[in-house]
Amino acid sequence: MLAAMSSTTTSTRAPDEPVSFGARYVPRAEKGRLVRGVFDSVASRYDLMNDAMSLGVHRVWKAMTIARANPQPGERLIDVAGGTGDLARLWLKTAAAASRRRGGPSATAVVCDINEAMVRAGRARGRVGLGWVTGDAERLPFPDRTADAVTIGFGIRNVTDRAAALAEMRRVLKPGGRFLCLEFSKPTTAALAAAYGLWSKAIPSIGAAVAQDRASYDYLVESIRRFPDQATFLRELETAGFARATVTNYSGGIVALHMGWRI
Numbered sequence: 001m002l003a004a005m006s007s008t009t010t011s012t013r014a015p016d017e018p019v020s021f022g023a024r025y026v027p028r029a030e031k032g033r034l035v036r037g038v039f040d041s042v043a044s045r046y047d048l049m050n051d052a053m054s055l056g057v058h059r060v061w062k063a064m065t066i067a068r069a070n071p072q073p074g075e076r077l078i079d080v081a082g083g084t085g086d087l088a089r090l091w092l093k094t095a096a097a098a099s100r101r102r103g104g105p106s107a108t109a110v111v112c113d114i115n116e117a118m119v120r121a122g123r124a125r126g127r128v129g130l131g132w133v134t135g136d137a138e139r140l141p142f143p144d145r146t147a148d149a150v151t152i153g154f155g156i157r158n159v160t161d162r163a164a165a166l167a168e169m170r171r172v173l174k175p176g177g178r179f180l181c182l183e184f185s186k187p188t189t190a191a192l193a194a195a196y197g198l199w200s201k202a203i204p205s206i207g208a209a210v211a212q213d214r215a216s217y218d219y220l221v222e223s224i225r226r227f228p229d230q231a232t233f234l235r236e237l238e239t240a241g242f243a244r245a246t247v248t249n250y251s252g253g254i255v256a257l258h259m260g261w262r263i
């Protein structure tokens with residue numbers, strides 16, 4: 001069991017190699033601690049800030065993601081970097097509706113997040129039926145081939161070694177299982193990019209007003225700016241071994257849903 005749970009994707013990169021943390025570069029070994037600091041700081045106001053920053057639209061993006069995941073009775077989801085559990089909750093709700101229509105066992109969902117404060121905030125919302133695990137996307141604490149679906153929503157951009165995290169998420173999928181990654185991306189028209197650029201400039205001020213935390217939202221905006229565009233990230237999925245990888249833009253590319261399969 002332990003052997004099956006050990007990561008096959010240990011990074012060989014030097015711990016002092018510079019990696020981006022928002023607008024600055026920090027030693028690779030430092031980034032995880034800094035990202036944890038960001039989410040420690042915002043955890044208690046995270047859900048409120050999501051609504052404020054996206055004007056509630058994050059709920060629609062998440063609903064569309066789970067509609068694409070198409071949960072079936074008895075299936076198991078691992079929601080990586082799952083935060084307070086929005087995607088996992090929607091998975092259970094959608095699968096329960098399918099079970100009521102057609103019968104079959106209940107689906108299950110486990111939220112895995114590196115940050116205990118985010119997990120605590122999710123548990124405090126009383127989201128029944130979800131499993132909660134503290135763990136790093138780069139070293140998932142799950143055996144090989146045990147999930148029917150893996151989701152990661154607005155999490156991949158925070159991970160230090162994306163290739164390691166993608167390999168881990170593929171490792172825990174059963175053959176035939178699907179991977180869905182919802183993330184901020186690049187607007188597809190110049191007009192939308194300009195409007196979105198202006199809105200992004202306002203986000204740190206909203207963070208200061210709502211969460212009393214400008215610095216964390218400065219990081220958020222910069223991490224979005226540095227994340228690769230749709231086509232580049234699609235190639236990363238293919239390199240990680242996901243089959244039939246596709247990308248779907250939502251809200252004109254402000255976010256994108258990348259999907260791939262383990263075959």
Ligand SMILES: C[S@@+](CC[C@H](N)C(=O)[O-])C[C@H]1O[C@@H](n2cnc3c(N)ncnc32)[C@H](O)[C@@H]1O
Nearest residue numbers: 039081082083114115118136137153154155158
């Ligand atoms: C922007 S939040 C997204 C939360 C949730 N998925 C949602 O869509 O609302 C990003 C989450 O990624 C988590 N995270 C960052 N780096 C991580 C890592 N290496 N492994 C697992 N979780 C990580 C953070 O703790 C945080 O909860």
